[in-house]
Amino acid sequence: xxxxxxxxxxxxxxxxxxxxxxxxxxxxxxxxxxxxxxxxxxxxxxxxxxxxxxxxxxxxxxxxxxxxxxxxxxxxxxxxxxxxxxxxxxxxxxxxxxxxxxxxxxxxxxxxxxxxxxxxxxxxxxxxxxxxxxxxxxxxxxxxxxxxxxxxxxxxxxxxxxxxxxxxxxxxxxxxxxxxxxxxxxxxxxxxxxxxxxxxxxxxxxxxxxxxxxxxxxxxxxxxxxxxxxxxxxxxxxxxxxxxxxxxxxxxxxxxxxxxxxxxxxxxxxxxxxxxxxxxxxxxxxxxxxxxxxxxxxxxxxxxxxxxxxxxxxxxxxxxxxxxxxxxxxxxxxxxxxxxxxxxxxxxxxxxxxxxxxxxxxxxxxxxxxxxxx
Amino acid sequence: xxxxxxxxxxxxxxxxxxxxxxxxxxxxxxxxxxxxxxxxxxxxxxxxxxxxxxxxxxxxxxxxxxxxxxxxxxxxxxxxxxxxxxxxxxxxxxxxxxxxxxxxxxxxxxxxxxxxxxxxxxxxxxxxxxxxxxxxxxxxxxxxxxxxxxxxxxxxxxxxxxxxxxxxxxxxxxxxxxxxxxxxxxxxxxxxxxxxxxxxxxxxxxxxxxxxxxxxxxxxxxxxxxxxxxxxxxxxxxxxxxxxxxxxxxxxxxxxxxxxxxxxxxxxxxxxxxxxxxxxxxxxxxxxxxxxxxxxxxxxxxxxxxxxxxxxxxxxxxxxxxxxxxxxxxxxxxxxxxxxxxxxxxxxxxxxxxxxxxxxxxxxxxxxxxxxxxxxxxxxxxxxxxxxxxxxxxxxxxxxxxxxxxxxxxxxxxxxxxxxxxxxxxxxxxxxxxxxxxxxxxxxxxxxxxxxxxxxxxxxxxxxxxxxxxxxxxxxxxxxxxxxxxxxxxxxxxxxxxxxxxxxxxxxxxxxxxxxxxxxxxxxxxxxxxxxxxxxxxxxxxxxxxxxxxxxxxxxxxxxxxxxxxxxxxxxxxxx
Numbered sequence: 001x002x003x004x005x006x007x008x009x010x011x012x013x014x015x016x017x018x019x020x021x022x023x024x025x026x027x028x029x030x031x032x033x034x035x036x037x038x039x040x041x042x043x044x045x046x047x048x049x050x051x052x053x054x055x056x057x058x059x060x061x062x063x064x065x066x067x068x069x070x071x072x073x074x075x076x077x078x079x080x081x082x083x084x085x086x087x088x089x090x091x092x093x094x095x096x097x098x099x100x101x102x103x104x105x106x107x108x109x110x111x112x113x114x115x116x117x118x119x120x121x122x123x124x125x126x127x128x129x130x131x132x133x134x135x136x137x138x139x140x141x142x143x144x145x146x147x148x149x150x151x152x153x154x155x156x157x158x159x160x161x162x163x164x165x166x167x168x169x170x171x172x173x174x175x176x177x178x179x180x181x182x183x184x185x186x187x188x189x190x191x192x193x194x195x196x197x198x199x200x201x202x203x204x205x206x207x208x209x210x211x212x213x214x215x216x217x218x219x220x221x222x223x224x225x226x227x228x229x230x231x232x233x234x235x236x237x238x239x240x241x242x243x244x245x246x247x248x249x250x251x252x253x254x255x256x257x258x259x260x261x262x263x264x265x266x267x268x269x270x271x272x273x274x275x276x277x278x279x280x281x282x283x284x285x286x287x288x289x290x291x292x293x294x295x296x297x298x299x300x301x302x303x304x305x306x307x308x309x310x311x312x313x314x315x316x317x318x319x320x321x322x323x324x325x326x327x328x329x330x331x332x333x334x335x336x337x338x339x340x341x342x343x344x345x346x347x348x349x350x351x352x353x354x355x356x357x358x359x360x361x362x363x364x365x366x367x368x369x370x371x372x373x374x
Numbered sequence: 375x376x377x378x379x380x381x382x383x384x385x386x387x388x389x390x391x392x393x394x395x396x397x398x399x400x401x402x403x404x405x406x407x408x409x410x411x412x413x414x415x416x417x418x419x420x421x422x423x424x425x426x427x428x429x430x431x432x433x434x435x436x437x438x439x440x441x442x443x444x445x446x447x448x449x450x451x452x453x454x455x456x457x458x459x460x461x462x463x464x465x466x467x468x469x470x471x472x473x474x475x476x477x478x479x480x481x482x483x484x485x486x487x488x489x490x491x492x493x494x495x496x497x498x499x500x501x502x503x504x505x506x507x508x509x510x511x512x513x514x515x516x517x518x519x520x521x522x523x524x525x526x527x528x529x530x531x532x533x534x535x536x537x538x539x540x541x542x543x544x545x546x547x548x549x550x551x552x553x554x555x556x557x558x559x560x561x562x563x564x565x566x567x568x569x570x571x572x573x574x575x576x577x578x579x580x581x582x583x584x585x586x587x588x589x590x591x592x593x594x595x596x597x598x599x600x601x602x603x604x605x606x607x608x609x610x611x612x613x614x615x616x617x618x619x620x621x622x623x624x625x626x627x628x629x630x631x632x633x634x635x636x637x638x639x640x641x642x643x644x645x646x647x648x649x650x651x652x653x654x655x656x657x658x659x660x661x662x663x664x665x666x667x668x669x670x671x672x673x674x675x676x677x678x679x680x681x682x683x684x685x686x687x688x689x690x691x692x693x694x695x696x697x698x699x700x701x702x703x704x705x706x707x708x709x710x711x712x713x714x715x716x717x718x719x720x721x722x723x724x725x726x727x728x729x730x731x732x733x734x735x736x737x738x739x740x741x742x743x744x745x746x747x748x749x750x751x752x753x754x755x756x757x758x759x760x761x762x763x764x765x766x767x768x769x770x771x772x773x774x775x776x777x778x779x780x781x782x783x784x785x786x787x788x789x790x791x792x793x794x795x796x797x798x799x800x801x802x803x804x805x806x807x808x809x810x811x812x813x814x815x816x817x818x819x820x821x822x823x824x825x826x827x828x829x830x831x832x833x834x835x836x837x838x839x840x841x842x843x844x845x846x847x848x849x850x851x852x853x854x855x856x857x858x859x860x861x862x863x864x865x866x867x868x869x870x871x872x873x874x875x876x877x878x879x880x881x882x883x884x885x886x887x888x889x890x891x892x893x894x895x896x897x898x899x900x901x902x903x904x905x906x907x908x909x910x911x912x913x914x915x916x917x918x919x920x921x922x923x924x925x926x927x928x929x930x931x932x933x934x935x936x937x938x939x940x941x942x943x944x945x946x947x948x949x950x
Contacts, residue, residue, distance in 0.1 A: 052899070056913070057909060057910050058910050058911075059907075059910045059911060059914065062740075062910065063738075079899035081898065082910060082913070084632075086632075086633075086635055087636075087894060087895065090798065090801075090895065091801065094801050094802055094805050094806075094895075095805060098806055098812060100805065100815070115425070115635050116635065119425065201632060201633055236617060237616070237632075238612075238616070240915040241617075244717065247722075248512065248513055248720065248722070250512045250513075260915045263916075264915060267716055267717070268717075268725065269723070373443070373444070373445065374616075374619075
């Protein structure tokens with residue numbers, strides 16, 4: 001009898017405990033919370049009426065963002081200002097010094113984020129602005145995590161990473177297997193035949209040379225820089241011109257081609273690609289895919305709505321289609337992106353976008369200027 | 375009678391005194407605020423050595439780094455060498471064309487003048503790409519043609535060279551200098567030339583001994599402006615010079631500005647070289663013109679007559695047409711052709727031809743707003759700027775008030791700085807000068823102001839040369855007849871300066887509609903212009919689509935000029 005009572009009590013206790021646990025699970029609680037937060041943010045955003053976004057220049061990305069967001073949220077308009085990172089930051093700094101806070105979101109390269117916006121103390125932590133489960137659920141993101149350029153402070157979210165090929169070549173003049181190792185580029189037969197992307201300004205030229213410094217070590221890297229400078233037929237900053245030179249055969253090889261190669265190949269330029277070197281692999285770049293939430297924003301709720309939209313499958317697809325970037329979201333299609341651009345599983349890439357690696361060190365800068373300064 | 379005269383004189387003097395005392399200090403203060411303050415701000419900030427976001431620290435590191443650049447001596451030598459060669463060649467060509475158009479009976483003068491104007495309107499960067507398409511040593515069409523026809527083993531031309539840079543500058547630089555000189559040629563009284571002819575001088579003798587010396591102010595100004603402009607020029611040097619490893623000061627300044635983070639301090643430091651050159655040229659100009667009289671428009675009626683060249687007129691005609699065809703029509707045709715190609719000059723693609731750039735450039739959702747802003751900017755800067763330059767020129771040349779020497783120097787200042795630094799200086803000025811000034815931030819008015827400042831040296835100097843040609847006796851007659859100074863300025867000076875002011879206004883309009891660097895920091899979402907739309911296309915390496923807008927702007931300007939001409943003719947008909 002006693003046992004029966006005890007069993008009944010245990011049963012009721014278990015049921016009671018389970019029901020208690022069930023009603024307090026995070027999912028149920030979060031579900032209620034995110035919806036409330038989202039509806040509140042959306043209602044406030046509609047009252048604010050617009051969101052001001054500073055991002056890369058270009059009509060394709062401007063249209064993708066403004067049209068895509070308008071379709072999703074017709075009641076919130078978007079002011080999209082496109083400019084280079086340094087120009088964006090200079091303008092924002094001048095505005096803030098004058099007490100004008102006009103910007104809600106900045107999307108830019110990680111060097112701009114870490115060299116300007118973070119030291120300027122113009123950023124708010126970005127994660128508290130994430131509301132939609134589609135954005136917050138880590139299963140949607142590569143390696144089941146959100147990636148930040150500044151890993152300790154987590155202001156700049158890196159939402160896309162791609163593999164910039166170290167080399168392109170003219171297939172009529174060069175065989176891929178002749179140039180897929182680093183030292184093969186120093187073969188005397190290529191002397192005067194390589195166009196090198198200038199490594200001094202930030203961009204893919206510098207990214208490629210920083211990567212070499214990392215994989216070779218300072219001494220070997222310095223030696224390679226010297227030899228490559230002597231080997232180069234042209235050292236230029238015009239990305240399109242160098243890629244055209246390769247396509248037309250003026251220079252059969254181009255080291256560290258610019259990301260603009262995506263748009264140019266889509267428009268019909270033909271060139272061969274060495275997506276990674278056999279001996280040293282390659283690296284990952286974030287390009288312009290660093291999202292920042294600006295503090296003292298004039299439209300904080302519209303900023304939240306835009307940011308969540310940008311990080312959904314829909315927003316990431318729009319970005320990826322326009323820029324040719326590989327989203328870190330796993331459910332964003334990549335069939336429109338050339339295969340060489342997509343990081344391969346099981347290959348270890350050097351991430352060039354972490355705060356400590358996203359700019360040249362003083363030693364690197366000094367040496368590069370000595371060799372490549374003009 | 376005597377009493378009436380005294381009263382009249384009394385009437386004339388009092389308003390003049392009051393206008394001067396009230397308006398002139400305000401005018402000088404406004405100019406100082408527009409010119410000296412932003413430049414001063416830029417100069418002071420060039421000594422800031424802290425990284426972005428760090429507490430401000432001051433030092434000479436930026437200046438030392440800028441001037442200890444090991445490539446600087448060579449860049450300096452290239453800059454001055456290229457500038458001198460270009461100025462020498464364009465001086466001869468521009469004087470010749472201005473003379474042909476205004477003082478001779480060469481056939482089709484109107485067409486020659488219109489085509490030389492066209493040379494100024496054409497967008498520089500796409501035109502350079504047009505020349506690359508023609509003269510690239512590897513795939514240049516002219517090189518390929520000549521190699522095939524004459525069985526040459528190597529291409530005869532290389533556009534990526536010293537002379538390639540000079541060549542690409544010729545059409546634009548000659549056109550600018552032609553525009554600057556023509557008004558002076560047009561308003562020159564033919565009496566002196568006729569006197570020389572009666573004394574037995576031939577056409578060449580008249581040109582060298584009479585026309586050129588009389589027009590010395592206009593020629594000197596145009597030479598000085600041409601030289602400064604050639605020091606600053608960077609688009610062609612960037613496209614053609616870098617592959618040939620020919621660096622100039624302006625490309626070094628460009629490098630500093632496009633560094634991450636941009637090194638504005640070093641760029642400003644390096645621009646001080648331009649400032650020194652400007653001071654030297656001002657001094658030289660003053661020394662050469664001091665103590666001489668250059669009036670060609672007096673109270674007497676003056677005649678502008680063409681001189682008969684006889685059969686030589688066909689030679690001058692042929693030379694002009696050859697220049698126009700080779701330097702303007704050929705690259706323009708290439709440019710227009712290029713806008714219908716997927717890639718400029720790349721015939722090896724599967725589908726090299728396309729109309730996509732034209733179809734998509736005008737359907738951009740922000741095109742209409744940008745177009746409207748561009749028109750407001752161009753007309754605003756053109757009209758306001760020209761009036762301001764006329765006032766400044768008059769103030770410098772005609773008055774004896776204090777500070778006019780300073781205003782003269784200030785009016786040159788903007789040419790010591792590239793457009794992007796002017797833009798930055800105005801951004802700091804607009805945002806850091808109190809709440810009232812802050813209101814203009816983000817408006818098209820601020821963009822207009824930037825363009826007015828940028829083109830002030832050209833506008834002021836060329837109108838100044840025009841004012842120097844007008845005799846004082848005309849104004850004295852106006853004052854003696856009881857007209858106030860503003861009435862005299864409006865009824866006497868402005869009509870006489872009209873050809874010069876029209877030329878300046880159009881130059882400012884063109885600059886306003888296609889200048890990117892000068893407005894880059896000042897334009898916001900609501901004040902975007904077509905030139906910034908072009909920047910979007912350039913950012914995506916779509917130079918062809920950007921060139922479509924460049925060609926469209928040229929077309930727009932031609933339509934505007936046509937309308938002005940038709941309206942002008944109608945007015946003449948109505949008046950007659």
